[in-house]
Amino acid sequence: MAHKIKAPTFPESVADGEIAVWHKQEGEAVARDELLVEIETDKVVMEVVAPEDGVLTKIYASEGDTIESDQLLADLEIGASADAGSAPAAKEAAPAPAASTAGDSAAEPLLGPAARQMVEEHKLDASQISGTGKGGRVTKEDVLNHLKDAPKAAKTAAPAPAAAPAASTPTGERVEKRVPMTRMRARIAQRLLQASQETAMLTTFNEVNMAPVMELRSKYKDQFEKTHNGTRLGFMGFFVKACCEALKRFPEVNASIDGNDVVYHGYQDIGVAVSTEGGLVVPVLRDADFMSLADVEAAIRDLGLKARDNKLSIDDMTGGTFTVTNGGVFGSLMSTPILNPPQTGILGMHKIQERPMAVNGKVEILPMMYLALSYDHRLIDGKTAVQFLVAVKDLIEDPARILLQL
Incomplete structure (x- = not known):
């Protein structure tokens, strides 16, 4: 039985919201009350959870999309994960979107909003950060721990006195980056x-x-x-x-x-x-x-x-x-x-x-x-x-x- 996953009903003071991160992808099995998607509004971050066990068959709004109150977000096939025949199908369906993003960071969909911002600010490779959150999600603490370990790794991997002459000649590189404000x-x-x-x-x-x-x-x-x-x-x-x-x-x-x-x-x-x-x-x-x-x-x-x-x-x-x-x-x-x-x-x-x-x-x-x-x-x-x-x-x-x- 298919179930329509909709955005929460926003109060009058909130006009719309933005999809911050999907924690599940099309074809993945989900459990009841498991977090599906986070919606960022002007005031708070709202969470949408699965009403029942099933498989997420279709996603209608991507990360970064602006959505309105009660807008359709996804389709959930209730009970599909309980079928022995459905589980392999879900596993086979999952690699399809992953393959299209193979050139990007595979861990990117598992970044929380705060962790994503820190990764962008410090220009980190998200795939090198191990996530300790639910479902392997990378949290802010994981990024902080990665930053703490980075100097140690740099010291052990830096037997390079040959780089000293290069330091005497400034490269003039002045890095800038532009990131959009969160809502x-x-x-x-x-x-x-x-x-x-x-x-x-x-x-x-x-x-x-x-x-x-x-x-x-x-x-x-x-x-x-x-x-x-x-x-x-x-x-x-x-x-x-x-x-x-x-x-x-x-x-x-x-x-x-x-x-x-x-x-x-x-x-x-x-x-x-x-x-x-x-x-x-x-x-x-x-x-x-x-x-x-x-x-x-x-x-x-x-x-x-x-x-x-x-x-x-x-x-x-x-x-x-x-x-x-x-x-x-x-x-x-x-x-x-x-x-x-x-x-x-x-x-x-x-x-x-x-x-x-x-x-x-x-x-x-x-x-x-x-x-x-x-x-x-x-x-x-x-x-x-x-x-x-x-x-x-x-x-x-x-x-x-x-x-x-x-």
Whole structure:
């Protein structure tokens, strides 16, 4: 029995998608729930799996093709793989497309999107990289391991002192390459440009003493993890809860501009910026003001894992009234975060750095963090922005006030 494999139904915010990689070719047997194809959209990578055991008899959309919602992708002959007579046919059918690509890298169809990008950037031979992923798929980690081993191989294969004279004469070779942007990177670029061109963006700074939160975390982190089923106590949860409380006090920072109207949101949906292989994504913690500290930390961990594995859904990234981003995990000491339209505020956290500070007339070494609030000056006045940032600072420096809502 033939079954039509179709693209997922895209939400209204996603117009179309692009075939990133086929994990199965025509004539190959597939198992139920086995990954067939990855579709890259402006926001997320969607996976299409096999509904039943069978053989993929026909593929209608090739890698790189643009597809629309519910478009036909392939035909699946259900149950064909269970027939003893069908298995040889599937094996015989498979070499046909492989033969046409014999001059290319045979491993190319098994490259994931991130691995493919790294192979192109470093000009690697994909056939020389052994894949450890499902079905022999080459992952990003496989490419990284190959790059680590490459210098060792070069050293063992380089007994060539004769090449020294050639080095004295520069060849003048200046290599350039041109690769198309992924759909996600193009969409990120478009939104960043939109934010800089269509908003009156301004940034205000402050610094916060992290010692109280660090002492609280050091005292209770083990007990917290045991009590909440392995959820670790981090810093992001404190900042999310502090922002929720500050947003209640300054609703303009939690609002958005829609044409000539200002939309005030009576809830706090906090976006948390997460770095992935494909670019920066912002999954959303919905109703974060009603979440406990443990709920916030657990949700951030789950969203981070989904982002790493390209499992984020459109719903995970839709909406958001305010965003928190932490460049400190990469060592950033200070930056100016860019707004995530139509939001009018974004808080930037940074690296915790010990600095000499004047405390009650004495110099003390304290763990300090610079905070940055970028805001849309069309709606938020400088006074409001500064007061909001000071409120976050006060809540972090006295975390009991978060619990007591003071």
